Amino acid sequence: MLLLQDKQLLKQFREGERQAMATVFHHYADPLARYLSQGFSFASKGRQLRFDGLTQRHDVHDVVAETFRRAFETRARLAYTGLAPYESYLRRIARNIVLDQLRSSAGQWVTLEEDAPLSAATPSAEQAYQRAELAHLLSSFIDTLSPLEQRFVALRYQEQLPQEGVASRMRRTRRWVRKTELSLRQRFWDRMRTSGYLSGAVQSEGRP
């Protein structure tokens, strides 16, 4: 509803102002990712089919980015008049991208079923194990951080503040925030690697 309600933002967005485009992106990207993960129904050659949703984060990132690339092209921006929900507009683009990839990849990474109820929300045993592994990894990593770094994590990752917001709340410079974030992510990456969390992904490939 963002662009329907805020006419000034709509005007700036259509003119291609970067800040307006960033606002639109941050508002709509998350719901679009959820939509792509949940899947959708569609008709093909008279048959009602269902796309079960993207299961891999990489695919979600890929389709979200491509959707916004197309939606942010000058012609597309100018064509959007603000009379219909922008989220529906994005969904249409995303659906077309998914279906195009489906056709070109012969179903390698999407699942089509006859129209069926949504998949059960209960995670598989593998997913449950992975989540438990991740929860342990996160808590053990957080425990290694200084109180200042834990405060940083709380602001940046729990409250989801942009870097300027973190800098303001912590009374630090933006440069400090950037360096701290890079350092934290580097240590987190190293911990994921040394704990076997990342290599687990590689090793699991060859399993039956």
Next chain:
Amino acid sequence: MSPVCRQTEQAIEQAFLKRDLRPLAAVREHLAGCDACRALYDRAFEAGAALGQPDADAAGLSLTEREMLLAAVLPVAERPRWVRLLPQLSAAAAACALIIWVALLPPPPPRQGLTARGPGQAHTLEGLGVRALCLVRPACTADGSAGSDLCAAKPVKIHSLPPRPLAGERPRCSRRDALGFAYRNETGQPWYLQLAVVAPDGTIELVSVAAQPLAPTTGDRPLEATLELGQVGAGRLSIVALFSRRALPAGAVLNTAREMNTARKAGTSMEGGRILHLVAEIGE
């Protein structure tokens, strides 16, 4: 692990650390067909999204993921703007300092346009000019915050960067300083001025887009826009100034800055306008 998989892992690591998807473009095809690499990508970003929010719905996108994707969607670096009016200085103090500095400068030689420094030959454009100024901050570590009132109260020294530094001036800025600008329009005609910079890491940012044309001047006149160098890495900073007869869209300015930086031209003319390219060295 194959060399391509190793390269892909490095690209994923870079994306994870710096929220930059560009390195992945080179291994895009491999990533699409390599289950192990895709699993690595998924695990890394799922963990990154869960950092601080372990119970969050895994189907959503975290803020850092959105920032990374946004940078890919809007290819000119979409990090939050580090180009701002100096918040640490009162606007009035900065303007006064600049005006005093300009008044103290010896008048430029007659008909000498701005000579932009570049690796190639210098380029002279009559009547129109932009100068880069280094606003040198005093050391201020009272509370570790460069933006404190204590810092703002201290005077700022203004140095002219190449090509026209005065005797005794430092030839370069440091990351603690800010970059200021002065322009000159002795053509007798109104011109719009747009300024963009290309940071050492290649990111491009608008510094100033004129909503109104610049009035004709005699000599240099300071611009209000300044650039904080704290977020800019040390190295070569390209400054591209576009003088045009009409206001230009931001995208056109950014594209021009990118092209000028790539071509390393000192200056050129374009239809209905002129482009100047300066280079400033930023030290640590």
